[in-house]
Amino acid sequence: MTPPLGLLTVAAMLPSDWDLRVVDENVNPLVDADFEGIDLVLVSSKIIHRPRALEVVRMARERGLLVAVGGPDPTLTPGPYQEAGASFLCLDEGEVTVPKLLAALEAGVTEGVFRAQGELADLSKTPTPRFDLVDHRDYLYVGLQYSRGCPYHCEFCNVIDLFSNAYRTKTLPQILKELDCLYDLGYRGQLDFFDDNLVGHMKDVKP
Numbered sequence: 685m686t687p688p689l690g691l692l693t694v695a696a697m698l699p700s701d702w703d704l705r706v707v708d709e710n711v712n713p714l715v716d717a718d719f720e721g722i723d724l725v726l727v728s729s730k731i732i733h734r735p736r737a738l739e740v741v742r743m744a745r746e747r748g749l750l751v752a753v754g755g756p757d758p759t760l761t762p763g764p765y766q767e768a769g770a771s772f773l774c775l776d777e778g779e780v781t782v783p784k785l786l787a788a789l790e791a792g793v794t795e796g797v798f799r800a801q802g803e804l805a806d807l808s809k810t811p812t813p814r815f816d817l818v819d820h821r822d823y824l825y826v827g828l829q830y831s832r833g834c835p836y837h838c839e840f841c842n843v844i845d846l847f848s849n850a851y852r853t854k855t856l857p858q859i860l861k862e863l864d865c866l867y868d869l870g871y872r873g874q875l876d877f878f879d880d881n882l883v884g885h886m887k888d889v890k891p
Contacts (some may be wrong), residue, residue, distance in 0.1 A: 685824045689878055690728050690755060690778070692813035693829075697782045704817060711822045714740060719747050724789075727770075728755035738768045745769040750794060752785055754778060756846055762797070776800035777832075777847070779810055804847070807832055807854045812862050815869055825874035828862055830854055831889065834881040843880045851884050856891060 688708050695704050707718050719725075725744040729737035734757050744751045745768075753765045754774035762773050772788070774781040776799055784798040820826065831854070833847040866875075882889055 686827045686876070686878075687815070687818045687820070687823055688728065689813060689827045689829060691726070692815060692817060693810065694726065694728070694754070694778050694782060695814040695817055696811035697778060699786070704814070706814075706817045708818065708822075709736070711819075714743075719744065719749065722749060725749050725751045727751065727753045729753070729757045730755060731757045731761075733757065734761075734764065738764055741765060741768040741770050745771075754781070756842070759846060760842065771795045773797045777805040779805035779807075804850050804852065805832070807852045808858070810854060810858070812858070812865050815862075815866055815871070820869070820871050820873070825876055826866060826871060827876050827878035828859065829878050830859055831879045831882060831884065834884050836881070836884070847880065851881075851888070853888050 688706065691706055691708075695706065698704065705718070705722075707714050725740070727737050727740055737753070737757070741751050741753060750771040751769070752772035752774055753770045758765045758770075758773055759775045762775060765773060771794060772785055773796075774785050775797065780800040780803050781798040785796075788796050788798075815826070831851060833849065833851040834841070834843045835849055835851055837844060837849075863875075
């Protein structure tokens with residue numbers, strides 16, 4: 685229903701001179717041509733995506749490509765991705781581990797596991813997602829993220845396993861910049877906040 689906000693956010697953390705392509709299999713299936721001219725494949729997955737994500741990792745490795753994986757499922761269960769042959773595991777929050785991946789690539793390293801080691805991302809430094817990398821006509825609406833984390837311990841949810849109980853937010857200028865970005869791209873549709881718990885701290889979110 686919505687563009688892959690995690691991938692678009694990671695894309696904004698990558699060097700500006702990289703030529704990026706987003707393949708969202710909710711919109712179009714991955715085909716052989718998508719691997720042509722590619723140096724690095726980045727895969728993000730939740731638990732429900734695992735079987736297909738592992739297939740994509742294997743497909744890329746069979747073509748001799750480097751593969752970096754990240755997202756909730758690799759962070760909580762990295763073993764299957766290592767067994768599938770992923771070159772790099774960017775676990776925990778991307779704002780902390782993607783710079784480590786970039787430093788490794790710059791140094792010519794071809795494999796590694798990068799963890800936040802207890803460091804939490806500072807959302808006030810999170811860049812505006814690369815909303816320009818998708819065709820918004822393919823989706824019903826767009827998701828934004830203002831806050832991350834949750835102060836509660838609900839037994840059905842793994843948010844605190846991923847982000848601890850630290851409730852963090854972007855700044856209002858950041859959110860306005862994201863809205864301006866979408867407006868400048870011509871988007872006039874519905875917007876939803878994709879927070880772990882948007883009203884977890886009413887005092888912070890009310891403005």
